[in-house]
Amino acid sequence: MTTLYDSIGTTYARSRRADPAIVQALAQELQVIPSGAYLDLACGTGNYTAALSALGGAWSAIDVSEVMLAQARGKSDKIAWTQGSADALPFPCAAFDGAICTLAVHHFPELQSPFAEVRRTLRGGSFVIFTGLAEQMRRYWLCHYFPEMMARSIEKMPSEAQIRTALQGSGFKSISVTPFFVTNALEDLFLYSGKHRPDVYLDPAIRANISSFANLASPTELEEGLEHLREDLRSGRFASIKTRYDTQVGDYAYVIARVDD
Numbered sequence: 001m002t003t004l005y006d007s008i009g010t011t012y013a014r015s016r017r018a019d020p021a022i023v024q025a026l027a028q029e030l031q032v033i034p035s036g037a038y039l040d041l042a043c044g045t046g047n048y049t050a051a052l053s054a055l056g057g058a059w060s061a062i063d064v065s066e067v068m069l070a071q072a073r074g075k076s077d078k079i080a081w082t083q084g085s086a087d088a089l090p091f092p093c094a095a096f097d098g099a100i101c102t103l104a105v106h107h108f109p110e111l112q113s114p115f116a117e118v119r120r121t122l123r124g125g126s127f128v129i130f131t132g133l134a135e136q137m138r139r140y141w142l143c144h145y146f147p148e149m150m151a152r153s154i155e156k157m158p159s160e161a162q163i164r165t166a167l168q169g170s171g172f173k174s175i176s177v178t179p180f181f182v183t184n185a186l187e188d189l190f191l192y193s194g195k196h197r198p199d200v201y202l203d204p205a206i207r208a209n210i211s212s213f214a215n216l217a218s219p220t221e222l223e224e225g226l227e228h229l230r231e232d233l234r235s236g237r238f239a240s241i242k243t244r245y246d247t248q249v250g251d252y253a254y255v256i257a258r259v260d261d
Helices: 002-014 020-030 047-053 066-073 112-121 147-156 160-169 198-202 211-215 219-235 238-244
Strands: 037-041 058-063 080-083 096-102 122-131 175-180 252-258
Touching (some): 037 047, 037 112, 047 096, 122 160, 147 211, 160 175
Parallel strands (some): 096 122
């Protein structure tokens, strides 16, 4: 993971930024207050950390990639940025009133250790995870054009059941899941951000900042998939293909785990 994000992290800011709606949802679930202390686990370039910090509280953030953190540090000098591993957090027990992890759990070798570390460092509040779920990703129309890439990506992505099991095993009590549906207003161009605007995937600068495209797609599959997509967009066939993948289970999800019932 360090090598991957040290590579794509150099251009991350071109298409990855904190989406205002996601920021508000995270803040609401955390119930951010000015006197609170909060953690961003696997913070990346700190987009969401900085946006949430502006709403209040004392924030700490940790990531394994120094390249990502170098960009993060330039966004705020009020946040305590730390390089380190998610499964060995360098923070004392009961240090935080809440924690977040956005679009990162699929990069953890396993979930139990990072979740247990988050639980150890929380004195109360919630751990809010924003992520795709394996069962949701099977309904991405990207599976039609990039089946091998998506199969590899889905294999890395935990299911709702796996996340619930790891959270429960780490000592969290009440766990709830709220689906998130991608719209054209989405400002953070992560994997399925082009659900309704497929042309975004034709831009190599955008693909370069999406880990599945950057790391899991072979050059042959990428070339063939993009050409297939271009042709379907030209012919109008894309609309019928997209309809095949319609779903009510959401495109991503907020998983909210509370320390207390």
